[in-house]
Amino acid sequence: MAAGDAKNRFGMLLDTAQREPVTIEKHGRAVAVMLSAEDYDALEAMKLEALRAKVERGLADADAGRVTDASTVFAELDAMIDRAED
Template sequence: MSAAEAKNGFGQMIDIARHEPVRIEKHGRVVVVVISIEDYERLMRANALIH
C-alpha cells in the first residue's frame, strides 16, 4: 500500500492490519509495517525471552 493510500484509507488500513501486516511504501520503497496489537505484543514477548 502506498503512503497516500494509507493516508486516504486509514480505516481500511487498520482493518487489514488486524488480520495481516500492511507494508507501507513511499516512493516505491517499503518504509513501515503496520501490525495488529496482538502481533505487536507477541513480538514484544518473544523479544523479552531473547534478552
C-alpha cells in the same frame, strides 16, 4: 500499500492490519509496517524472551570463567578498523 493510499484509506488499513501486517511504502521503498496490537505484543514478548536467553547465556559464561577482558575487545576492534582503512 503506498503511503498516500494508507492516508486516504486509513480505516481500511486498520482493518487489514487486524488480519495481517501491512507494509507501507513511500516512493516504492518500505518505510513502515502496521500490525495489530496483538501481533505487536507477541513480537515484543519474543524479543524479550530472546534477550533473557542471551543474558542467561552470558551469565553462565561468566560463571564458567568464559569471559574476555574489555581491553582485548577494544584492541581487536582497533585492529579491524586499521585493516578496513588500508
